[in-house]
Amino acid sequence: MNIIFGPIQSRRFGESLGVDLSPQTKQCNYDCLYCELEGKKAQMSMQEVLKVEDILTAIKDALKKYKNIQSLTITANGEPTLYPYLYELMLKLEDIKGDSQTLLLTNGSLLWDLNISKACLLFDKVKFSLDAITQETFRKIDRPLKNITLEKILAGIYQFSADFSGELYAEILFVKGINDTILEAQKMAQFLASMRLKRLDISTIDRPPAYAVKPLSLEELQKLANIFYAYNLPVFLPTRVNPTTPKNIDLTQEQILKTLALRPMSIEDVRGLWSDSTQTLLQNLICSKQVIKISLNGVEFYDLPKGLHSK
Numbered sequence: 225m226n227i228i229f230g231p232i233q234s235r236r237f238g239e240s241l242g243v244d245l246s247p248q249t250k251q252c253n254y255d256c257l258y259c260e261l262e263g264k265k266a267q268m269s270m271q272e273v274l275k276v277e278d279i280l281t282a283i284k285d286a287l288k289k290y291k292n293i294q295s296l297t298i299t300a301n302g303e304p305t306l307y308p309y310l311y312e313l314m315l316k317l318e319d320i321k322g323d324s325q326t327l328l329l330t331n332g333s334l335l336w337d338l339n340i341s342k343a344c345l346l347f348d349k350v351k352f353s354l355d356a357i358t359q360e361t362f363r364k365i366d367r368p369l370k371n372i373t374l375e376k377i378l379a380g381i382y383q384f385s386a387d388f389s390g391e392l393y394a395e396i397l398f399v400k401g402i403n404d405t406i407l408e409a410q411k412m413a414q415f416l417a418s419m420r421l422k423r424l425d426i427s428t429i430d431r432p433p434a435y436a437v438k439p440l441s442l443e444e445l446q447k448l449a450n451i452f453y454a455y456n457l458p459v460f461l462p463t464r465v466n467p468t469t470p471k472n473i474d475l476t477q478e479q480i481l482k483t484l485a486l487r488p489m490s491i492e493d494v495r496g497l498w499s500d501s502t503q504t505l506l507q508n509l510i511c512s513k514q515v516i517k518i519s520l521n522g523v524e525f526y527d528l529p530k531g532l533h534s535k
């Protein structure tokens with residue numbers, strides 16, 4: 225069971241060690257069209273739950289192995305705030321994280337829940353997603369459980385933004401023909417403009433999605449980004465980070481498969497981050513067809529064949 229993955233060069237948060245709170249299977253209350261994991265019916269709660277002590281041991285071991293980690297990114301093969309012991313984990317993580325900052329990547333759907341938001345308040349940085357501002361678009365793009373209403377989610381995000389003293393980030397991912405109207409963007413901008421955001425990432429699909437949906441062109445994305453600029457939001461249009469300093473990350477075959485199951489890696493990322501021996505193991509996995517190459521928007525990625533992702 226691989227709770228830790230990476231280190232990866234995050235295009236947003238530097239060198240980051242990922243902590244997967246759901247390493248065996250995808251567990252999420254959304255089933256987003258653009259998800260980098262395979263599509264799976266949304267679920268209300270985690271069925272497979274890790275012990276807090278196992279997570280802490282994995283983090284301790286990884287921090288001994290990899291020095292200078294800038295960010296401990298708490299995420300999941302799905303939605304990390306579904307993890308029922310997040311508060312306890314965060315309290316105990318304080319004692320072992322050293323200089324690294326904790327970052328939560330969440331879909332923001334449960335911030336209205338006081339038991340969950342009190343755990344989220346313990347992070348140094350929180351990044352939440354917002355893909356829609358109207359219920360109809362929300363259902364279309366994020367495909368949430370039926371009982372989840374956008375109104376409740378927006379209220380939760382708004383309250384959390386007022387209570388949180390760390391760095392707050394937001395991301396909007398635009399999908400062609402789904403959430404990319406001017407009106408939707410204007411309403412999202414109005415909503416976000418009232419918050420103390422450190423940064424707003426505006427992006428589109430840049431990794432193979434769960435369902436057959438299309439990215440926006442850079443021009444289309446720029447046009448939408450201009451709406452957010454007009455509201456004085458700290459907009460960032462991310463571009464892929466190509467590491468300039470060669471890294472030497474040694475991974476086993478199992479770790480390579482785990483990393484790719486969570487996040488396809490571009491050929492440039494692999495060349496820049498993984499050691500020669502790791503790249504040799506990767507080639508072996510390609511020969512045995514456990515890893516494939518795919519192309520998206522002119523960028524080539526290493527990925528797992530469909531069906532071998534976590535489900």
Ligand code: SF4
Pocket residue numbers: 252253254255256258259260261301302303331
């Ligand atoms: S993109 Fe995130 S929130 Fe959406 S289904 Fe995938 S894991 Fe869940």
